Amino acid sequence: AQSVTQLGSHVSVSEGALVLLRCNYSSSVPPYLFWYVQYPNQGLQLLLKYTSAATLVKGINGFEAEFKKSETSFHLTKPSAHMSDAAEYFCAVRAMNTGFQKLVFGTGTRLLVSP
């Protein structure tokens, strides 16, 4: 079974500051890991994904995440926050190399960006 835990339901940063959103996963088999962003009343947009090719993954809008197997973590970072980054962020896990296709999501972290 797979699960993810997102630490902090809300994270507040100032514009220009470092963004760090935390995600820890649990998986009985090697995982695929994802970060999605959701703006109000919208669906989810894929930011980046880890599929075992490289542990440091770069995504859209300047975001990146590093897969650390020893820490079972996949934290999302961005060097400098923009006002437009304010949204809900979801970490998700899927089992690798199995017949199961479903993504399991965390409860989300709302990023607030102040001027």
Add this chain to the structure above:
Amino acid sequence: DTGVSQNPRHKITKRGQNVTFRCDPISEHNRLYWYRQTLGQGPEFLTYFQNEAQLEKSRLLSDRFSAERPKGSFSTLEIQRTEQGDSAMYLCASSGSGYGYTFGSGTRLTVV
């Protein structure tokens, strides 16, 4: 193709009524998923189709819920005898041979 399309975007219904939502996936994607998202929560898996076959259903999908994907193209999700607890955002996603899903904008259901 412009992505995953869901209709309607919003639905308000009275308790006890039936509702049906439609999802049109990206045309070349053979896998289709339905998720439900309540306020303050992450999306929860409901069901999964590969082509026209429904391969997995969550225990969240009570007997009042039914999903179909005739001919492996669009999909419908029907809720019979709606309850206030059914109020949520219903998200559809599709995927092909890649690893990630493409989500639609969702249908927000409000049961009054």
